[in-house]
Amino acid sequence: MSTHDTEINRDATRLLGLEGVSVTKVKDDGAGGSTVYVVTGEDSARACPSCGVFATRLKDYRTTAPRHLACGGRQVSIRWRKARWHCTEAACARRTFTEAIPQVPARMRTTAALREAAGAAVADGGRTVVQAGRDLGLSWPIVQHCFEVHAARSLPAEPAETEAIGIDETRRGKPVWKQNPDTDKWELVADAWHIGFVDAIGGRGLFGQVEGRNAASVAEWLALQPATWREAVRYVAIDLCATFRAAIHRALPHAKVVVDCFHIVQLAQRHLADLRRRLTWKQHGRRARKGDSIYTVRKILRRNKEDLNHEQRQLLKTELEHMGTYGKQIYAAWQSKELLRDLLHLAVTRRHVTPDHSTISAARHRFFSHVADHAHLPELVTLAETVEQWWDGIETYLTTGITNAASEGNNRLIKLEARNAFGFSNRTNQRLRSRCATTRRSRRETHPH
Ligand SMILES: [Zn+2]
The missing domain is CATH 1.20.1320 (phosphoenolpyruvate carboxylase, domain 3)
Known part of the structure; x- marks a missing residue:
């Protein structure tokens, strides 16, 4: 470790709040921000990623600049002086490695805290990918990736059990047609219609969305849900739509249809x-x-x-x-x-x-x-x-007294989300964003930070 020859600034380290590194000095960068010099502060960084043995033979140092959150409203440029080590373990195939910490794993150029903030800004904060990217100084693909990781972690894998669900259809943008090169026929690649499944009484937002507007799409989504969840559903609120009614009778034979x-x-x-x-x-x-x-x-x-x-x-x-x-x-x-x-x-x-x-x-x-x-x-x-x-x-x-009002409320939120994003070109992304938007409040209530 290099800590013996440099003095650690404990207060600045605490202020930076980046786990695994210690601040040695902070300088004005001349542009309203700070340049923060850090060294590795975690012993486990010295463990060889292949064999796990702690290295003792130092090779050299190199400085990297992982991007991090602003601190006290000031942009922070990190200069991390990290060591490269020789792995001297005879059985290990790796010759050298560079220190890594959980906040900045090998080859990562952003800190986990920054990626987390980017994902949360979109999934929970209602920022668009473009806005969050501008706020945090990240590119569109990185923010989009952070959002997907965050959504996968915070959206429940299975819908919460509820006594009543609502099903309705809405038009989302234009249908997409493509000509099949073999048959010369035009085929529908993306349907403009989406069927939404919502929690009709618990206020937990959108459980899922499928493309299409027929009985098969409804029955298919319902069939994919866990059996215990399906058994718990006793009421299904729908508009006057005979197609949906037929699908519900088939997929949830024990449930009663409620007309709005x-x-x-x-x-x-x-x-x-x-x-x-x-x-x-x-x-x-x-x-x-x-x-x-x-x-x-x-x-x-x-x-x-x-x-x-x-x-x-x-x-x-x-x-x-x-x-x-x-x-x-x-x-x-x-x-x-x-x-x-x-x-x-x-x-x-x-x-x-x-x-x-x-x-x-x-x-x-x-x-x-x-x-x-x-x-x-x-x-x-x-x-x-x-x-x-x-x-x-x-x-x-x-x-x-069950109604399909939850569907209408969700559709308003989804339209707002789409308008903020100037429409979605990618339907999978659109559905993910819609789920995040409609479940925001109930997720906040279950996991208040
Ligand atoms: Zn090794």
Whole structure:
């Protein structure tokens, strides 16, 4: 060791905080930073990497400059004077070696602390690879590598057990097509659609993502998860998507599908708007314009019953009556939307009381018999048919209050991450970044630093 002829500055060593080296002196580098001279401070650095025997025959010294974190806001340039040793062990094939410490392994030109900071800045801090590289003075490929190492270590290998998951699909960028040189046919290389699997109740973010939008992609991802995890899933929240429902029945036969009520209300609104437009054309032979009764009330029709004041309710009624038969039909359609909303409002989350079977079936009956009274309106019949087809999922929503809101929240985070990165060219990287972004909060709660 070379420590006998140089004096160690213990305070500066502590301040630098780089395990395995000791600071001998610190100089201004003339550019606002510091040049920090260090020597090896760990005996184990002298052990031959091949045979493990401590070397005693010094060959020479060389100085390297591993990159490290800034210290107190000042750039730090390290000059590490490290020894090269002869391995004198007869059985060892290695002749010489250079000292190495865990913070700076052989051939590494950055410290582990710096690499860790770069990975954490992207995975946990929400910095982009470019930003983190600029902050820490590292190139894009190095930061990307640090991020991948950090993500592999901090993301759980298996999804956390949960009672309820949410599945949904989102469009991510453009599909990528490539021409097959053998067949001359264009083939889809990367699908623009991603299916996301989220924790619907535990807030642990995205469990995984797969490309595609069909039942096979859903079933395949589910089948890859541990059996204990699959058994724990009792509810799966989805939009009104028959493909996903079929996949869930196949891959998780014991789990119940939950329909997100938000999408049912949206569907009812859409059918009401279709009917209003159809009947407006029947009445006027054109779109509604100022002065028509339907024009006056079309905004009120979009509102919910409880948001209307007495005056607006009155206006809705009188103007639609003024329209005659078509007006009455539009009013009936608005009522059926509201009856459906009454039914959905029984959900446990809204009332904090689990609705009993008779309350649910009475509200369901009111909606269906209202539609039956207006069975000449195809939009209402279609809506009632959809409610019928998805009844199990709706009823499970009413009694559990589980929604797919977690998927929507994650999609917002993922879009933000993509926008910050100016889009992703690499889909695998995109999925990794998405998982990091959506699990950030729950990972912070489990491992607070
Ligand atoms: Zn050796």
